[in-house]
Amino acid sequence: MPDPTAADEVLRAPHVLEYTYTRSVGPVIGAFLTGLRQGRILGATGDEGRVVVPPAEYDPVTARPSGELVEVGPGGAVSTWAWENEPTADHPLSRPFAWALVVLDGATTGLLHVVDAGSPDAMASGMRVRPRFRPEGERRGHLLDIECFVPEESS
C-alpha cells in the first residue's frame, strides 16, 4: 500500500452529499401518489388521445391542462429496458434487475420503473409485465409503493 504521507501521494476520501428535500406534489401528482397508496395507477388524459403516466398537469405536446385522471394497467408492456448488474444501495432492488419503460394498458407513455426478471435473458421489448405492489399497510404514497414489475407469466 502506498504511504499516504509521502509528499507526492494524492489523497482520496469518501465525500457524501445529502439533501433532505420535502416537496409539495400538487393536485395531479398528489392524486397519482394517493392512487398508488390504494394500489391503483392513474394517468392523465391529454390531447390527441394521449394518456400520460405518471400524470402531468399539462399535455406534454399542446401544453393545455390535462383532462380527467383515469385508471390504467395494472399490466403493461416493456417498451425499452437496460440491465442493472450491480445495484447500489439506493436502487429499488438489491439483486440485479432491469430498468424499464413500461407502457401500462390504457396508457400512451412509458412509466420508468424496474423489472425483477432474474436475468437479462428474461427481458425483451414488448414483454408483458405486472406491478408487484407492497402490502397495503406499507404503502405511503410513493412510486416505490410498486415494489417492482414482474414478468406476467410468473406472477
Added chain:
Amino acid sequence: MTDATSTGQEPVAIMESPIHVDYRFTAGLAQSRFLKGLSQGRFLGQRCPRCHKVYVPPRGSCPTDGVPTTDEVELSNQGTVTTYCVVNVPFQGQSIEIPYICAQILLDGANLAFMGLIQEIAADQVRMGMRVEAVWVPPEELGPTMASVRHFRPTGEPDADYESFKEYL
C-alpha cells in the same frame, strides 16, 4: 372512483425526496499538498510562475495564465477578513451555535481568499479589514482536512487598509 378519504387517509400532498450522492473525492496533487500541510498545522499554497499570484488552496494551475503552479509557498498563519456574513438562520446539520461569522480570509502573502469561521469575538464586532489568525486543533487532532483549523480569531492589530484587500472582494 374511490376517493382518498374512503380509506380514512388524507390525499397525498407532500413527499420526501432525499438526495444522497456517494462520491469518492480525489484531491489531486496540489490540493493533496495543501491538505498534508494542514495536518502539520501549515498553510501551503502555490505561486504562478507568470503572474506571481499565490493561490491557497492551490488547484495546480493558474486560472489566469493556464500554466502549472509548481512553486510551493508557505503562507502566514495570519490574514485579513475581506468580507463576511453573519449566519442567523438555523439549518439541519448545523454544528455551530448561531449567530456566527463566515468570513473570506486573505492570508498574508496570498492572492486568493478562502472561507473561514470567525470566533472569540461577538458577531456584531466583526468588520472588513479585521486582522485574524488561525487557531489550530491540538497537534494530536491535526489531519488532512480544513477541520484542522478550528477557527480564526482577532489578532488585536489595527485593521488593514481597505486599499490592501479591495481587489479580493
